[in-house]
Amino acid sequence: MEPIQEIAIDCPYCGETVSIAVEADLSGDLIQDCEVCCNPWRLRLTRADGHLRAEVASLDE
Numbered sequence: 001m002e003p004i005q006e007i008a009i010d011c012p013y014c015g016e017t018v019s020i021a022v023e024a025d026l027s028g029d030l031i032q033d034c035e036v037c038c039n040p041w042r043l044r045l046t047r048a049d050g051h052l053r054a055e056v057a058s059l060d061e
């Protein structure tokens, strides 16, 4: 398995699609800033069958 996985996030603030790299064994909730508009995302990482899935929400929701 790759130690680092890239996932594409659609920013809820600016609408840009931003790729982020996360460690493959990482899961749960984390805060990550958008590289484009610098607003904070709340990311929820889950995995099923080895596939990483990311849900993103804005912090103020």
Ligand SMILES: [Zn+2]
Residues within 6 Å of the ligand: 011, 012, 013, 014, 015, 016, 034, 035, 036, 037, 038, 039
């Ligand atoms: Zn953004």
